[in-house]
Amino acid sequence: MDSIIEVNKKVGVNMLEIGQIIEVNIMDINYEGKGVAKVDDFVVFVEGTITGDFVKIKISQKKKNYAIGKLLKIIKKSNDRVDPSCKYSTQCGGCKLMHMDYKEQLIYKKNRVINELKRTSVNIDETIINDTIGMEEPFRYRNKTAFSVTKKNDEIVIGPYEEKTYNTVDISSCMLQNKQADEIIKFFKSAMKKYNIEPYDKKTSKGIIRNLVIRSNKQNEIMLIIVTNTEYFPNKDTILKELTSKIKEIKTVVQNINNKNTNLIMGNKNITLFGEGIINDTIDNLIFTISPDTFFQINSQQTQRLYKIALDYAELKPDDICFDLYCGIGTISLMAAKHAKKVYGVEIVEQSIINAIENARFNHIENTEFFAGKTEKILPMLYNKNIVPDVIILDPPRKGCEKEVIDTIIKMSPNKVVYVSCNPSTLARDVKLLENANYKLEKIQTVDQFPWSTHVESIILMTNCGSEEK
Numbered sequence: 521m522d523s524i525i526e527v528n529k530k531v532g533v534n535m536l537e538i539g540q541i542i543e544v545n546i547m548d549i550n551y552e553g554k555g556v557a558k559v560d561d562f563v564v565f566v567e568g569t570i571t572g573d574f575v576k577i578k579i580s581q582k583k584k585n586y587a588i589g590k591l592l593k594i595i596k597k598s599n600d601r602v603d604p605s606c607k608y609s610t611q612c613g614g615c616k617l618m619h620m621d622y623k624e625q626l627i628y629k630k631n632r633v634i635n636e637l638k639r640t641s642v643n644i645d646e647t648i649i650n651d652t653i654g655m656e657e658p659f660r661y662r663n664k665t666a667f668s669v670t671k672k673n674d675e676i677v678i679g680p681y682e683e684k685t686y687n688t689v690d691i692s693s694c695m696l697q698n699k700q701a702d703e704i705i706k707f708f709k710s711a712m713k714k715y716n717i718e719p720y721d722k723k724t725s726k727g728i729i730r731n732l733v734i735r736s737n738k739q740n741e742i743m744l745i746i747v748t749n750t751e752y753f754p755n756k757d758t759i760l761k762e763l764t765s766k767i768k769e770i771k772t773v774v775q776n777i778n779n780k781n782t783n784l785i786m787g788n789k790n791i792t793l794f795g796e797g798i799i800n801d802t803i804d805n806l807i808f809t810i811s812p813d814t815f816f817q818i819n820s821q822q823t824q825r826l827y828k829i830a831l832d833y834a835e836l837k838p839d840d841i842c843f844d845l846y847c848g849i850g851t852i853s854l855m856a857a858k859h860a861k862k863v864y865g866v867e868i869v870e871q872s873i874i875n876a877i878e879n880a881r882f883n884h885i886e887n888t889e890f891f892a893g894k895t896e897k898i899l900p901m902l903y904n905k906n907i908v909p910d911v912i913i914l915d916p917p918r919k920g921c922e923k924e925v926i927d928t929i930i931k932m933s934p935n936k937v938v939y940v941s942c943n944p945s946t947l948a949r950d951v952k953l954l955e956n957a958n959y960k961l962e963k964i965q966t967v968d969q970f971p972w973s974t975h976v977e978s979i980i981l982m983t984n985c986g987s988e989e990k
């Protein structure tokens with residue numbers, strides 16, 4: 521067999537053309553989970569491959585700086601390659617790493633964070649980054665999923681979207697969801713057929729059922745959200761009766777109306793059809809109320825670990841003022857409140873703040889205050905009122921923090937910043953800004969919240985080197 525160097529020499533970048541068939545060694549995996557090969561230093565990305573594979577590919581696209589190769593044959597398998605546990609893994613965009621040994625995924629995720637920090641020129645001593653905390657049993661871990669409902673060849677199709685398209689993959693089971701999700705899919709396929717209920721059709725904006733959103737808690741109680749195009753839902757009562765008597769774990773069913781021609785799953789109106797319209801979950805002996813449209817970390821087991829590390833890093837003292845920015849329903853805030861003098865939570869979704877306030881009351885926690893609004897607006901407002909924290913914990917969405925947030929954090933000059941992030945690249949960008957303002961990167965921990973996907977959650981601790989501890 522040719523070595524990569526020999527293969528590359530034979531081909532040569534100038535000769536690399538669309539349609540060309542070549543053999544390459546996969547040397548790395550990129551952030552999207554695509555294998556990376558090089559042909560005379562010219563990068564070729566190959567979907568479905570991992571480091572150590574030797575493969576035959578066909579060049580399908582050629583851009584200025586890279587090419588895309590379509591996998592034709594695995595000539596020699598990487599030692600880290602495993603048989604995917606899910607038969608839909610190549611169609612569904614959810615589990616890009618199903619063909620990679622789980623332990624190797626954990627290494628890949630740690631390296632992703634190191635590489636992003638280095639790429640952004642963050643001063644990083646690699647010994648401060650711990651190995652990724654993985655799951656003992658990395659299946660059926662998701663407590664929330666959204667399936668799309670459509671029709672193909674006159675049959676009801678329910679499942680996740682294919683990667684980068686809005687085509688639904690017809691599944692009967694998902695290895696990331698609890699078993700009841702499989703039963704719910706089966707039930708709706710048959711009930712929609714029996715009662716002649718049409719799925720929503722994007723092209724015509726007609727039809728009724730758009731999506732099924734399934735949320736569950738640690739006790740395996742289920743909230744089912746049926747997203748419909750119209751408030752009219754034929755045979756609703758009969759269907760509900762059949763559904764809830766068949767799947768006893770369903771504690772509440774909510775109809776969400778979304779009549780807009782949009783890719784957003786949920787609309788603004790919720791009608792509770794069964795139960796209380798909420799479910800509760802517990803973290804660290806605290807009880808949290810979850811509404812249909814509020815954020816809750818999707819992997820409950822790992823979330824407990826994630827929050828514990830965030831709080832260990834924060835090392836809150838009884839006199840400390842702590843900010844929990846992007847606080848959702850106040851999960852971190854309430855845990856932090858047990859150790860601090862006062863915690864201020866900030867969150868954009870009003871319903872989450874309503875839940876956070878209720879959660880505090882329900883758990884008899886009196887030293888929290890919550891603000892509904894954009895962090896980039898609320899944080900400067902708090903600063904202007906001279907409310908400044910000793911410790912800031914922040915957990916922004918994938919796009920990271922707005923510049924105003926980082927600027928205000930720097931002005932507030934807390935002793936510690938604990939940053940929880942689901943996107944290594946925006947994390948690195950924000951860390952660099954804090955580093956430029958005299959914050960030192962002290963600790964990094966990656967946690968696998970999303971096994972088999974390329975996503976990684978990180979927690980970092982930065983300490984303020986510019987001021988004496990307050």
Ligand SMILES: C[S@@+](CC[C@H](N)C(=O)[O-])C[C@H]1O[C@@H](n2cnc3c(N)ncnc32)[C@H](O)[C@@H]1O
Pocket residue numbers: 815816817845846847848849850851852866867868869872893894895896915916917942
């Ligand atoms: C990754 S979640 C973290 C939530 C919470 N810390 C948790 O662990 O459950 C990010 C949260 O930020 C909220 N969010 C998004 N943009 C925001 C903004 N500009 N200001 C405040 N909150 C925002 C989202 O609604 C979401 O609840």
